Every structure is written in C-alpha cells, then in structure tokens.
Amino acid sequence: xxxxxxxxxxxxxxxxxAARAISLRSLSAGGLIATAIILALxxxxxxxxxxxxxxxxxxxxxxxxxYFLDLATAGGCAFVAFSLAALLRAAPGMAGHALLVASLAxxxxxxxxxxxxxxxxxxxxxxxxxxxxxxxxxxxxGGLAYAxxxxxxxAAEVASRAHESELHGLQLERQTSEARLQTLRAQIEPxxxxxxxxxxxxxxxxxxxxxRRMLANFVAYLRAAxxxxxxDETTLNQEVELTRAYLNVLQVRMGDRLxxxxxxxxxxxALRFPPFALxxxxxxxxKHGLNPLPExxxxxxxxxxxxxxxxxxxxxxxxxxxxxxGSGTGLANLRARxxxxxxxxxxxxxxxxxxRGLRATIAVPAKPGLADPV
Amino acid sequence: xxxxxxxxxxxxxxxxxxxxxxxxxAGYGLALGAVIAFLEFAYYDPLIGTPGLLGxxxxxxxxLTWCGEGVFLALTVGFLEKRAAPRPLGAWQLAIAVLxxxxxxxxxxxxxxxxxxxEHVGIRLLRDYVNQPVEFIPIVLYNIWMMLFFGGLxxxxxxxxxxxxxxxAVLRAAELAREASQRRLAHxxxxxxxxxxxxxxxxxxxxxxxxxxxxxxxxxxxxxxxLIVFLRAAIADVRAASAxxxxx
Numbered sequence: 001x002x003x004x005x006x007x008x009x010x011x012x013x014x015x016x017x018a019a020r021a022i023s024l025r026s027l028s029a030g031g032l033i034a035t036a037i038i039l040a041l042x043x044x045x046x047x048x049x050x051x052x053x054x055x056x057x058x059x060x061x062x063x064x065x066x067y068f069l070d071l072a073t074a075g076g077c078a079f080v081a082f083s084l085a086a087l088l089r090a091a092p093g094m095a096g097h098a099l100l101v102a103s104l105a106x107x108x109x110x111x112x113x114x115x116x117x118x119x120x121x122x123x124x125x126x127x128x129x130x131x132x133x134x135x136x137x138x139x140x141x142g143g144l145a146y147a148x149x150x151x152x153x154x155a156a157e158v159a160s161r162a163h164e165s166e167l168h169g170l171q172l173e174r175q176t177s178e179a180r181l182q183t184l185r186a187q188i189e190p191x192x193x194x195x196x197x198x199x200x201x202x203x204x205x206x207x208x209x210x211x212r213r214m215l216a217n218f219v220a221y222l223r224a225a226x227x228x229x230x231x232d233e234t235t236l237n238q239e240v241e242l243t244r245a246y247l248n249v250l251q252v253r254m255g256d257r258l259x260x261x262x263x264x265x266x267x268x269x270a271l272r273f274p275p276f277a278l279x280x281x282x283x284x285x286x287k288h289g290l291n292p293l294p295e296x297x298x299x300x301x302x303x304x305x306x307x308x309x310x311x312x313x314x315x316x317x318x319x320x321x322x323x324x325x326g327s328g329t330g331l332a333n334l335r336a337r338x339x340x341x342x343x344x345x346x347x348x349x350x351x352x353x354x355x356r357g358l359r360a361t362i363a364v365p366a367k368p369g370l371a372d373p374v
Numbered sequence: 375x376x377x378x379x380x381x382x383x384x385x386x387x388x389x390x391x392x393x394x395x396x397x398x399x400a401g402y403g404l405a406l407g408a409v410i411a412f413l414e415f416a417y418y419d420p421l422i423g424t425p426g427l428l429g430x431x432x433x434x435x436x437x438l439t440w441c442g443e444g445v446f447l448a449l450t451v452g453f454l455e456k457r458a459a460p461r462p463l464g465a466w467q468l469a470i471a472v473l474x475x476x477x478x479x480x481x482x483x484x485x486x487x488x489x490x491x492x493e494h495v496g497i498r499l500l501r502d503y504v505n506q507p508v509e510f511i512p513i514v515l516y517n518i519w520m521m522l523f524f525g526g527l528x529x530x531x532x533x534x535x536x537x538x539x540x541x542x543a544v545l546r547a548a549e550l551a552r553e554a555s556q557r558r559l560a561h562x563x564x565x566x567x568x569x570x571x572x573x574x575x576x577x578x579x580x581x582x583x584x585x586x587x588x589x590x591x592x593x594x595x596x597x598x599x600x601l602i603v604f605l606r607a608a609i610a611d612v613r614a615a616s617a618x619x620x621x622x
Contacts, residue, residue, distance in 0.1 A: 133420065152538075166548045180562050204595065215583065216584070
C-alpha cells in the first residue's frame with residue numbers, strides 16, 4: 001500500500017539532464033534530410049522553362065550541377081554551424097530555439113559570403129541586399145525543418161509520458177482493488193470482535209467459568225488472526241489453528257449446537273495456504289448453515305493432496321443452499337482473493353452435502369510453505 | 375496510434391465553429407504566401423535596382439500572387455482534413471493534398487491574376503518588372519514548384535504540430551484518469567485504515583480485561599462496555615467508508 005510510487009512528473013521533460021540540444025544520432029539523420037532538402041531546392045533551376053528553348057540540355061544539366069554545388073556549400077555551412085551550436089548545452093525554451101536558428105543564419109552567411117567572393121556580383125547590385133535575401137531563404141528553410149524536428153520530438157515525449165501515466169493509473173487501480181479487498185476483510189473482523197465481546201460480557205454476568213473460557217479462546221483467536229491479516233500466504237497448519245480458535249470462540253457461544261472435527265494429515269500442515277480462506281468458509285457455514293437451525297449441526301474439516309493440488313474441504317450439516325440468505329458476499333470475496341493470488345490454478349467449489357448442508361472445497365497448488373515466522 | 379487519436383478527438387477541447395476553422399486555414403495560407411513573397415522580393419528587388427514606389431509595387435504584386443496561391447493550398451488541406459475528421463490525415467494523404475492544392479491553386483489563381491487583374495485592372499506582375507514576357511505555362515510551373523517546396527515544408531510542420539497537440543490531449547486525459555485513481559486509492563486506504571482495529575490496543579485491553587475479571591469484576595465490566603462501544607463505532611466507520619467507496 002505504498003503511496004509513494006514513482007511520480008510520472010519526475011521522468012517528464014523537467015528531469016531531462018541538461019545535455020546537448022540535439023543528440024548526435026538525430027543530427028546525422030538531420031544531415032541526410034538537409035541534403036535531401038538542398039537537392040530538392042536545386043531543382044528550382046530546372047523549372048525555369050524558357051531556358052530549354054535557348055540552351056542545349058547539356059549546358060542546362062551542368063548549370064544545374066553548379067547550382068547544386070553552390071547550394072550545398074552554403075547549406076552545408078549553415079548545417080555545420082547549426083550542429084555545432086546543437087552539440088553545446090541546450091538553452092531552455094525559446095532562447096534555445098532562437099540560438100540554434102541564429103547560428104544557422106551565421107553559417108549560411110559565411111557560406112554565401114565565400115561564394116560571392118569567388119564570383120562577384122555586377123557592380124550595380126548591392127552585395128548586402130543579395131546576402132540578406134539568400135540568408136533569409138536559408139533561415140526560412142532551416143527554421144521550418146527545425147520546427148518539424150521539435151514538434152516530432154515533443155510528440156514522442158508526450159506520447160511516452162501519456163503511456164507512463166496510463167501505466168501508473170493501472171497500477172493505482174490494482175492497488176485500489178487490493179485496498180478495497182482489505183477493507184472488506186476488515187469489515188468482518190470488527191463485527192466478529194463486537195459480537196464476541198458482547199457474548200463475553202453476557203457470559204460473565206451469568207456463567208463466569210464459561211465467560212473466562214470464552215475470553216481466553218478469543219484472545220487465542222486474535223493472537224492467531226491479527227498477524228495473519230498482514231500476509232498474503234500462510235501454511236495450512238496456521239490456517240487450521242486459526243479456524244479452530246475461531247470455532248472454539250463460537251462453541252462457547254453455541255454450546256452443543258456446534259460440533260467440530262478436524263482431519264488434517266500432519267505432513268500436509270506445512271503446505272502453503274491463503275490466510276482466512278478456511279476461516280471464511282467456517283464463518284459462512286456457522287452463519288448461514290448452523291445458526292438458523294435450532295438443533296445446530298457439525299462441521300468437518302478434511303485436507304488431502306490430489307495430484308498437484310492441495311484440497312481442503314469444509315462440510316457442514318446446516319441448512320444448505322436453499323435456505324441460506326446472503327452467503328454470497330463472503331464466498332464471492334474469497335473467490336476474488338483466490339483468483340488474485342493464484343489465477344486459474346485455484347478454485348472454490350460448493351456442492352450439496354449428504355444428507356444435508358453444504359460442502360465447500362478449496363483447491364490450491366500444493367507447494368511447501370515459507371519458514372515459520374514465529 | 376489510432377486508439378490515441380480516437381480518444382483525443384473524443385476528449386478534444388472546445389469545439390471550433392466552421393467559420394473559425396476556415397479562417398484559421400486561410401490564415402495559414404496568408405502566412406505562407408507572405409513568407410514566399412518576402413523571400414522573392416528580397417531576391418528580385420536588388421537585381422532590378424529600382425528603389426522607391428516601383429519596389430513597393432513589386433512587393434504588393436508578389437504578395438497578391440503568393441498569398442492567393444497560399445490560401446488555395448491551405449484551404450485544400452483544410453477541406454481534406456475536415457472530410458477525414460475525426461481521423462487525421464496521414465503523411466501520404468497530406469502530401470497528395472499539398473500536390474493537388476498547389477497545382478489547382480496556382481493554375482486558378484494565375485488565370486485570375488493574368489486574365490483579369492493584369493488585363494483589366496492593370497496590376498503588373500513580377501515578369502513585367504524584370505522585363506520578361508508574361509507566359510502562362512512557365513509562370514504556373516515555376517509557382518507550382520515554389521508552392522510544393524515551401525508549402526510541403528510548412529505542411530510537415532503542420533502535421534507534426536497537430537500530432538503533438540493530439541498526444542497532449544491524450545496525456546491530459548491519462549493524467550486526469552490517474553488523478554481520479556489516486557483519489558480513489560487514498561479514500562480506499564483511508565477506509566482500510568479506519569476499518570482495522572489496532573491489534574496492540576486490542577491485546578492490551580483484552581489481557582487487562584482477563585486480569586481485571588479476577589480482581590474487580592465491576593470495573594472489568596465497565597471496561598468491556600467501553601470496548602464494545604468503541605467497536606460499534608469502528609463498524610459504523612467501516613460501513614460508511616465502504617458505502618463511500620462503492621458509490622465512487
């Protein structure tokens with residue numbers, strides 16, 4: 001029941017180590033994409049359709065190659081400058097984006113400058129204006145490509161956080177149903193305590209000897225029961241002890257109306273068994289089977305191993321299924337706990353006992369128990 | 375991915391009216407057109423070397439050309455996205471939308487620009503400024519290339535922006551569900567804690583009770599009555615807690 005599960009906020013964007021703005025892997029993929037963009041951009045040359053009437057195809061193709069090389073030079077400079085900035089530590093938020101785009105612009109400026117130095121413009125054309133136009137184009141292209149990258153990365157991050165959050169939600173749901181189970185279990189306990197103590201009180205006033213015996217039995221039951229409630233598995237021996245103590249308490253209350261016999265072979269005592277499984281059956285048998293009958297009846301507990309399974313059976317000679325009122329919830333809870341602990345490997349079967357009453361059988365995998373904690 | 379998308383659209387925020395939707399996409403087109411017009415102007419203006427009014431005319435002419443074509447492209451994408459809703463367009467569908475929007479948009483807008491605005495209103499086009507013949511096919515081809523290139527990049531940004539928004543919606547839904555579970559768990563744990571009776575307390579009381587019945591039965595009886603009152607309260611607590619959790 002620990003509340004302090006890993007909070008998904010901690011693994012979110014805030015917790016990312018302040019490392020490179022973009023990883024090396026992403027950058028190498030980005031290099032390929034930049035090449036593709038430059039190649040696509042160079043086809044602009046081929047779309048000036050009038051030149052097909054003037055120039056031979058060979059010249060057009062070599063002109064295209066020149067244009068591509070120019071673009072690759074300037075674009076390559078822009079990409080290298082961008083990458084160098086990206087390999088530094090990432091600045092947070094918009095400042096980081098602006099820094100990367102600014103370095104891209106600087107790289108493009110250097111590349112275009114070098115190209116203009118190699119083949120100067122006509123004297124009447126302003127170099128600054130041409131440089132500005134070319135750098136602006138690189139900034140728009142690079143900025144758009146970078147925006148795609150940023151949104152993609154964020155989408156992936158958000159998707160993984162959503163996945164984590166859903167997972168955490170499922171864990172919480174599981175814990176919730178566990179807690180609900182515990183509440184249901186605890187719901188029975190105070191009820192039983194309350195009834196038993198009321199009985200002790202009444203007995204002390206009428207029959208002190210029986211009252212004292214009941215109190216002693218009751219303390220023995222609690223000694224066995226309370227540590228059990230905090231564990232998932234116990235041994236058959238411990239569970240039988242618990243059930244016997246529980247029935248002893250009730251015997252004081254019911255007197256001759258409740259007869260109990262237990263037949264559990266000693267070698268089975270150390271096998272694993274879910275806590276409160278047998279005592280739930282006993283409680284159920286007394287509450288709905290024997291209590292309604294004025295003459296009471298008997299409860300027989302037997303255990304045996306059949307193949308891979310340990311089968312523990314509790315038979316009563318009570319009112320049986322037909323007259324039992326709300327026996328459903330206790331058994332339904334037990335079923336839910338068995339399937340939570342063992343899945344399909346465990347079962348709870350209820351059938352009619354002859355000549356009357358019910359026979360409930362719990363089957364769980366026969367496995368040696370843990371070392372006795374006491 | 376499909377599961378995410380369905381849930382995202384189911385929990386999507388405030389509904390957008392049809393008018394606002396088309397205005398938004400027209401806005402995208404205008405922005406795209408303005409960026410292209412700016413790049414073209416920056417490129418051609420120094421080559422013409424005509425300062426002043428002439429430059430302003432060139433810029434307005436470029437703005438008219440590219441914004442018109444950009445709006446056509448964006449509205450085509452918006453139309454196809456609305457048709458595909460609530461599912462988003464895939465990357466290939468978006469590519470086809472950009473191709474169709476560019477080709478149709480540029481053709482229609484150039485027909486309008488060249489036959490109506492230029493012939494009848496007297497607006498000059500880029501080629502009038504750079505002293506080249508205004509021919510329909512070369513201009514349309516060149517403009518389609520520009521729209522495909524810049525429009526394609528912008529569409530890629532648009533695609534991933536939308537995906538990001540969708541995953542964010544999924545994340546919000548998941549976090550809300552998680553918070554609800556957290557609350558339920560807290561209530562359930564509270565119920566479990568208040569339901570269980572502290573075993574040490576109980577042992578202590580009962581052993582004392584055993585001793586006291588030997589010494590002072592009247593006092594023991596009083597203690598036992600108090601214990602019973604306490605347990606009755608505990609039962610009421612458990613009932614209330616489980617009633618609460620079952621209504622959740």
